Amino acid sequence: xxxxxxxxxxxxxxxxxxxxxxxxxxxxxxxxxxxxxxxxxxxxxxxxxxxxxxxxxxxxxxxxxxxxxxxxxxxxxxxxxxxxxxxxxxxxxxxxxxxxxxxxxxxxxxxxx
Amino acid sequence: xxxxxxxxxxxxxxxxxxxxxxxxxxxxxxxxxxxxxxxxxxxxxxxxxxxxxxxxxxxxxxxxxxxxxxxxxxxxxxxxxxxxxxxxxxxxxxxxxxxxxxxxxxxxxxxxxxx
Numbered sequence: 173x174x175x176x177x178x179x180x181x182x183x184x185x186x187x188x189x190x191x192x193x194x195x196x197x198x199x200x201x202x203x204x205x206x207x208x209x210x211x212x213x214x215x216x217x218x219x220x221x222x223x224x225x226x227x228x229x230x231x232x233x234x235x236x237x238x239x240x241x242x243x244x245x246x247x248x249x250x251x252x253x254x255x256x257x258x259x260x261x262x263x264x265x266x267x268x269x270x271x272x273x274x275x276x277x278x279x280x281x282x283x284x285x
Numbered sequence: 286x287x288x289x290x291x292x293x294x295x296x297x298x299x300x301x302x303x304x305x306x307x308x309x310x311x312x313x314x315x316x317x318x319x320x321x322x323x324x325x326x327x328x329x330x331x332x333x334x335x336x337x338x339x340x341x342x343x344x345x346x347x348x349x350x351x352x353x354x355x356x357x358x359x360x361x362x363x364x365x366x367x368x369x370x371x372x373x374x375x376x377x378x379x380x381x382x383x384x385x386x387x388x389x390x391x392x393x394x395x396x397x398x399x400x
Contacts, residue, residue: 203385210326215289215376215393223385259326270341271316271383272330 174199175268178276185252186284193247193279195262200240202266206273207236207247211257219260220247252283287311289392291377292359298367299399306395307359308377316340317360318389319352319379328376334360335383364397372399 195205203251204223208216213239220229220236222245228237235248245262259280263273290309298304310317312377319331326345330344334354345352354360365369374396 179366198397204388208391215291216391218379218388218390221388224329225385254331261326261328263328265389267384270343271333272344273320273328273378273389274330274343275326275328278326 174264174269174274176262176264176276178260178262181229182275182280182282184271184282184284185251186234187254188253189248189283191281193249193260193262193274193281195245195247197243197245197264197274199266199268201267202240203267205236205238206263206265207232207234207245208261208263209222210278216261221278234248244264249281252281254283256283257281271275289342289377289379289390291375291392291395292394293396295396297400299400300369301320301338304364304367304371304377304397304399306362306377306397308362308392309359310379311379311381311390314379314390316380316383317354317390318380319360319362320376321332322374322394331362331375367399369395369399373395384394393394 177195207219220240233250259278261278263275317334321329327365332342349365374394376394378391
């Protein structure tokens with residue numbers, strides 16, 4: 173059974189800092205890994221999707237990497253801003269899990285002005 | 286539409302009543318997924334559809350929960366005889382097709398409160 177873990181559970185940083193969020197998964201047989209952002213009371217916004225054959229994806233100030241063999245992904249946020257404050261979730265689409273996404277418990281990020 | 290639309294945003298029911306939630310996937314998307322978010326960040330997969338056919342229902346509680354995706358209608362998730370433990374946010378997601386490069390796009394969720 174796929175298990176996804178995110179570290180740290182919460183992170184508070186001053187504005188402008190570069191930061192790294194970590195995600196690990198136990199079964200490396202995956203189709204892809206998605207990073208989402210969730211604002212309080214809102215749905216999930218898809219940030220980046222990395223296919224199993226890819227090593228990284230970039231969108232603006234966000235860069236996500238994937239090391240499938242070691243079961244790890246990182247989300248790098250450059251020059252953080254208060255508007256980046258949210259909960260960040262990673263989710264894995266596994267080859268043996270049908271269509272379901274398996275989610276980590278998220279990292280709650282606060283960027284202080 | 287260009288977004289997954291879920292209705293209602295908030296639904297309040299007394300214990301034992303029926304609850305019905307709706308989801309309109311992004312136009313042209315073939316796959317629809319339902320997830321239940323209990324506690325703060327614990328997502329539980331419920332069921333998925335490929336068009337109107339059930340694709341994976343291994344996450345659905347055997348009793349009380351049912352779901353449908355009929356042609357030309359919003360998909361629905363129905364809970365019979367609701368219990369306090371059904372209180373959660375229910376998210377619907379859709380994807381164009383099942384593939385390694387296909388993200389799931391989520392709606393804003395329906396918050397179900399059982400009193």
